Amino acid sequence: MAAVEGLAQAPVKTTVNNIRAFEDGDKVFLQTVYNFAGAGEQVGFDVFRFDADGKIAEHWDNLADKAAPNPSGHTQIDGTLEKKDVDKEETRKVVAGFVGDVLRGENPDKLTSYYDEDKYIQHNTSIADGLSGLGAALEAMAKQGISMVYNKTHMILADGDYALACSEGSFGGVATTYYDLFRVENGFIAEHWDVMETLADKSTWANENGKF
Template sequence: MKKTILSTTVILALGLTACDAQEVSSQKDELSNKEKATALLVSLETGDQTPVGYINPTNYTQHNLGVADGLEGFGAVLQHAPDGGFKANVVRSFQDGDYTFSHTVYDFFGPKIGFDIFRFEDGLIVEHWDNLGAITAPNPSNHTQTDGSTAIKDLEKTEENKALVNDFINTVLINGNFDKIGNYFDGDNYIQHNSMIGDGLSGLGQALEEMAKNGVTMVFEKTHLVLGEGNFVLAVSEGTFAGEHTSFYDLFRVENGKIAEHWDVIETIAPRAEWKNENGKF
């Protein structure tokens, strides 16, 4: 009885009618998890209430540390939308087993770029992680944080590409074997979307040199999750940037067994005293 009351209360609090709930039930087996995740993100802008029904009403773990746990926490965010509402443009969306991951341009309490990961059970969202960062000007090679390739291909190489990215992060970024970096790239043929770095390994080298001159360190300590669909792979890592506890989300496009393109969002992890849930960033 308690679970039924909670579920009904949350649905009503978010403005869903009984007809809406029935529509969600009929649709949840027709849409892919990737389509459901995209619909939920887009609903932040459109106000469509149906995708809220894709969230498990009694079992939803939240890893955005600024949002309270459960469906109630998600509802509280919607209720505090600023004048004019939110904006959400999903640029890329992917699926890997029970996980989906999306690359989105937001106006979410200010303009932002974000990656969102959802985990599904029985067709419903039961867990969410994200990384959000400020929108910046184009980088030295005139690429924005979200432009570039969107076409998913090489589905049969998903696991191979995930292994390549995982090995790159562990070998080069975590263990510091920069002498092996050339093994993962096709020479200087590398498109970069990080707002501070230009294209190619040469652009990466120049950026790292500039960081060293300014005493700025970037340390990767642990990879928590690697997800992929075909030629796209997202890695979620933990470390420090400029001495601050940091979450790194790095999206790579792989072509012919080499890393060909990169997007990222780097987010400083809030102090524990500021967390609105106890689930941790990862």
């Protein structure tokens, strides 16, 4: 409450622009652009859990500064907005498989099976479109000695042809949280948005709930 009151009293108003909204059971997950008291635009993913009375009971999020378009000209928030009325469990299954096999590295040889050739739209700020763009980015990171590690996926929320995977691991040896939103088309990963955030040291936490 103190944080909200502080924003309300700031000389510059906070702006909130919801880009995409989804629902999975008692949880709602959103992709949003914030500007907190004029401090600059940030792209965020928020997950809210609602109780039996329809009140917000729990909240998780990841935030990153809004960046310039990536090598393919895509931003962190543009791209497909339409949500298709398809089986969310099939979407969840594809994304869970990809996150485990590829991102957590449990079956990396299955990488190409998750893509329809090179048809893949990428919104990560540093990676170009296509499986080829992903491969080039990973190769460049390896040459720089930068490792991107996914250790554990805490939840995968799905709605229609979209699913959000919330994971933790490390980037360049620094503890990191990953929120990855995927759009699935015909059983393949077709589009991807993400927010990576450095995991703050526990000594700085305002509560003891943990990131996940």
